[in-house]
Amino acid sequence: MPVLSVKSLSASYHRNKVLDGVDFQVRPGTMTGIVGPNGAGKSTLLKVMLNLHPRLAGEVSFFGSGYNQVKARIGYVPQRGSVDWDFPTDALDVVLMGLYGQIGWLKWPKQQHKEKAMQALDEMGMADYAKRQISQLSGGQQQRVFLARALAQEAELYFLDEPLAGVDAATERAIMQTLKTLKEKGKTVLVVHHDLQTVEDYFDHLLLLNRRVMAHGPTEEVFTKENIFKTYGGVLRWMGEKSG
Template sequence: MHASPLTISNMSVAYQKKPVLRDVSFEVPEGKLIGIVGPNGAGKSTLIKAALGLIPRLYGEVSIYGKPYAEQRKLVGYVPQRESVDWDFPTNALDVVMMGRYGHLGWIKRPGAAEKRLAMECLAKVGMADFADRQISQLSGGQQQRIFLARALAQDAKLYFMDEPFVGVDAATEKAIITLLNELKTQGKTVLVVHHDLATVKEYFDWVMLLNVQLVDFGPTEQTFTPQKLQETYGGRLTMLDRESKSAMIVNGR
């Protein structure tokens, strides 16, 4: 039987003894765009970081295509939150994208002409080919996000984790990102996206995960993204979901 791109069983994470994720279990279907939504402090970023082994788990198992992450690293691409990156690091856009190839090269071998050509292709895909030599500190927020997407593309992964890729980007970048995500899906890749804009969930994602420390629900967007289940996820903080205009308003949260 074909192993799922990502299976998480009974995962719990705590910061200073406070549970941030409690007993989360799910299995991700292949070739889907999956949105992870929930209020601030729901554990959305924590879920990704714990799955990637970037933060410790209290307990729980994570498997990527049926094996531990350590054995499947090459199959996984990760786009972190933009604010978690040191943008003053003295490097240019092309070098950042080429870092995506290190998993394939190993640390000893230097990237050569083939890697550079691939990195340029990835930059072109996100509309950033003209910025290859630009220092990353000189790029706008939207441009920085595109560079990170290009780096993830260069990894040529099968499973992608993206932590709030749409935050702080302009409309053109948002459109470029979703076009790219759909292209990855067309290639049979699986993409999990931490997302905060409820108004675009139905438009963007095939499946959605509703998370608030515990897993509220996970499944096809049409069945899962309902006013009742959103109320369950956000509690009293969700004050309005207008289905006609697809707009959602959250108070006391983002």
């Protein structure tokens, strides 16, 4: 059974259709890059699948069930720019927010929850910043904290929306190593990604999206000049070609 199945998914923003009949399935234990031009619907796809944005039509199932039935098995890291970083909380509390499903609403976290959160921060090299206000952290540090929150959930399926955007090289390496380790443990990872230069190094599967699925499958099969031109409208210079 696929861990994720999407059928005829459509959605719009302000009456503009940004997803149009999207169909694909994701197998367990894979790391899929979601790639396409600006405005292609990549972030919207994640939000619609996770019930964060309304859909016009279509079906989405996780592990054969609806999102609400299995949301504890799913981790999500939103775009850094969509988060209110001025909210008065520290890094440890941000990670603990990812454990509310285990803690229970309106209940105080127990020592075991704090230890799990600290372990996740430590894995991301952020244990020393546990009591630092989130607004005082750099962009790369903030991204590490949000990934630590997802790790603490111990999910089976992870969605990350542009986790490498605007981060330093060290943070990018740390994030990708963490995602690689998750995959090696049998977890499934989907990442909205923008850098075509690193696609082949980072992902074993690729979903090329421009309002609809242009191509999907193993990276070595999908990441071709023809598919990239089709996805980007032929305006993107193919890597390796010289101008002139």
